[in-house]
Amino acid sequence: MSDIHRDFVNYNEMTRSDFANYYEMNRSDLANSYAKIVDPRYKMPDSFVSWKETTTFPPVDWNETADTHVFKADLAGEDKAAVKLGVVDGRILEISGERSIEGGKNYLRCERFKGRFLRRFTLPENAKVDEVKAGMENGVLTVTVPKQPDTQALFRDIEIC
Structure with missing residues (x-):
């Protein structure tokens, strides 16, 4: 056969x-x-660096409440010391860092991302960038950005002649 x-x-x-x-x-x-x-979440090659260097973009949820903007980023396995958080040019929230591969291990399969990660968000004008707070628990980075209270526009009647 x-x-x-x-x-x-x-x-x-x-x-x-x-x-x-x-x-x-x-x-x-x-x-x-x-x-x-x-x-x-998968590696995206950066055309300006060698093929071994990559940048990943971790998933982030952005929620707006009555008085805050809340960002939650999935950074499983990251130490908070390896995460950089800041405000660029007064309006851009930046979450970045780098994860290196554990040396001396003979991997049969390696799927967790390694290399740089970066996310940027343009904050609205009502964000109080001087009062940003952040915490990290169970691999989730939570960033809270308070909002300025809504101000009513002043209106003044003008007589038409």
Whole structure:
């Protein structure tokens, strides 16, 4: 029996669940490959540096309440000492840092990002940048930016002559 014929016979003998498992496995691989292209958490090459250096963009949620702007960044495994947080040019909130690979390990698979990470957000004009507070717990960086109270525009009637 030829290899092609044997493979065809084996294929015909697959149960529906075998085929479903095979399909799911391949669909999962395809989805993972696609995710690497479109998901910002995966490494994005920087054209101005060598191929070994990469920049990642961790996911961040930005929520606005009545009196604050709250940013939550997923930085799992990061030490807060490795994270830089600041305000650039008075209006841009910047979260950055760098994760290095643990030396001396012979990895069979290495999927966690390594290299630089960076996120920037332009803050609205009502942000009190001098009163920003931040904390990190369970790999989530929380940055709270208070808002200035809404001021009513002063209106003065002018008589039309």
